Each structure stands twice: as structure tokens, then as C-alpha cells.
Amino acid sequence: MRELYAPIEPYDSGLLDVGDGNLVYWEACGNPDGKPAVVVHGGPGSGCSPGSRRCFDPARYRIVVFDQRGCGRSTPHASDPATDMRHNTTAHLLADMERLREHLGIDRWVMYGGSWGSTLILAYAEQHPERVSAVVLAGVTTTRRVEIDWLYRGVGRFFPAQWARFRDAVPEAGRDGDLVAAYARRMEDPDHAVRAHAAAEWCAWEDAVLSLEPSGRPTPYTDRVGAARLAFVRICTHYFSRAAWLEDGELLGNAHRLAGIPAVLVHGRLDLSSPLDTAWELARAWPDARLEIVDDAGHKGGTGTRTHVVEALDRFARTR
Secondary structure, X not given: OXXXXXXXXXXXXXXXXXXXXXXXXXXEEEOOOOEEEEEEOOOOOOOOOHHXXXXXXXXXXXXXXXXXXXXXXXXXXXXXXXXXXHHOOHHHHHHHHHHHHHHOOOXXXXXXXXXXXXXXXXXXXXXXXXXXXXXXXXXXXXXXXXXXXXXXXXXXXXOHHHHXXXXXXXXXXXXXXXXXXXXXXXXXXXXHXXXXXXXXXXXXXXXXXXXXXXXXXXXXXXXXXXXXXXXXXXXXXXXHOOHHHOOOOHHHHOHHHHOOOOEEEEEEOXXXXXXXXXXXXXXXXXXXXXXXXXXXXEOOEXXXXXXXXXXXXXXXXOOO
């Protein structure tokens, strides 16, 4: 079992003006002269966490973390109904990452992230392969429509009572309607009570899908409270109701653009949220990627997931 590195604090941080009135929070940790690496958080809308820094050897890495538009310490915050979500799309996030890389004077960086973070990393690496030295993904997603439909409808076969509650919270969608779009509309309602109720039901469903996993907190989504929960659900529904503005199957179809970028894909076999087949398909399309399947882990990870991630980042720290 591989332990995480000791907690560290940033040596630098700031708010980067990325246009459209948005300021993106970023921080740098570890060795200022170390190998550059960036953490791309999940959600979308989760915000970065201090724990992500601990996957990296602070003596070898210059670790950059940031909060994507609308969440965490970035402003304006998506919990505020006045925040214009038209300026929060996948294309905007990719441009923000490039602007941050240039602002920090980084030529190439190792990219690490999971869940939605893996989708965003793949989109970035396919657009800017010359800026990526290596990739580590945990809980691989590509945000295809089939993945979205599985998470918010198909997997309900395993949790019929919880899914019925999730569905019935937005009766305007109809029995066979688009639940994600209905939740997205609710999260734009001017009534705070409507938004809060929709966010609570969304998080309850997300927790239900992960409830069989042996590791991690039992209610990681419901544990979000207040503005953090509202922003998370508003951003999630905004992105997933639009399939993240990606052509269906785009990231797998363009995997040839990743040729020459070494990668480790870590995925739990017990992941009902993001089933293993997506990671398996990506590994087949990306010859430079190695798929590590963790038999006793799900989407929340665990000791096996952590060991593979830390060991991969340790190896990449020693390469040019």
C-alpha cells in the first residue's frame, strides 16, 4: 500500500483574469523548480481540494491546482443565480487552462485528474498534445451521451426506489423525459427553495449510485452544503444537459492525437457511476496508455487506486 505524501501548503496563489468577468483561483505547491504538474478536479463544479496535492512528491514536482469557472474560490460563483452560465463551457475551461499555463510560464505539464477531470484532461491533451508530458487519470470518463444516460437513468435498475425519487423530484420531465435537462432548468429558477431542493435530490441520487462501494465517505455529495452544493449541481446539470459541448464519442475518436503521451489509467471494477468499459475503450485506442484495474475499488477509489496513482506520478517525476 502506497501512502500519500505529507500535507503541504501553497507557496504562491492568485486569481487569474480569464475574461467574461471571470477570475480563476489557482495555487502552486511543492518545488518551484520541480517538474510542472496540474490537477484537474472533477464534478464539474467540485473545486480543488488540498488532498490532491498529496499525490505528488513535493521535492520533485511544481504542483498547480485551480478551481474551474464558477466554483471553489473562483468568481463569480455559480451558486449566485445572477452568474451568467453562458460563459462556462468546455471550450472556456480549456482556454482557461492554456491561459493559466502561459501565466505561470510552464512549457509542458503532467496532468492528473479523475471523473469529470479526466474528460477535461483528454479534451485538453487532444487539443494541445505538445503541452502535455504525461497523464494520470482515475475514474475515467469521456462524457458521452451513453455515459450520461447510464448515470442518470440506466443505473437506476440497481436502485429503483432511489431513482424513482430522483425522477419524481422533476415531474415536468415526464416519465421518459430528459431528467438532467429538467434539473438544469430547476437550478436556474429564481426561487432559492426550488434550487436548493433540486440540488439536494441530485446529490442524494449521486450518493445512492456510490452506496455499494467499500471505500470513501458514505455521502460525499450530500456532504456538500450551502453555496458549494448549489454551484456543484448547477454546473453539473449545465454541462451534462449539453453533453459538455462535445461531439458524441469525440474524445475516444480523437485518441490518436494522444500518441506519444505516456499515461496511466486507474479504474475501479466496482465503479457503477462510470463503468469500466470507457476506460477499457480508451486504453485500446491509446497505445501509450496503461490501464490499471482495481478489483476492490469503485468511483471513490481506495488504497489500491491511491497506490497506482502515486506510483505513476512518482515514475513520471523521474522522466524528462
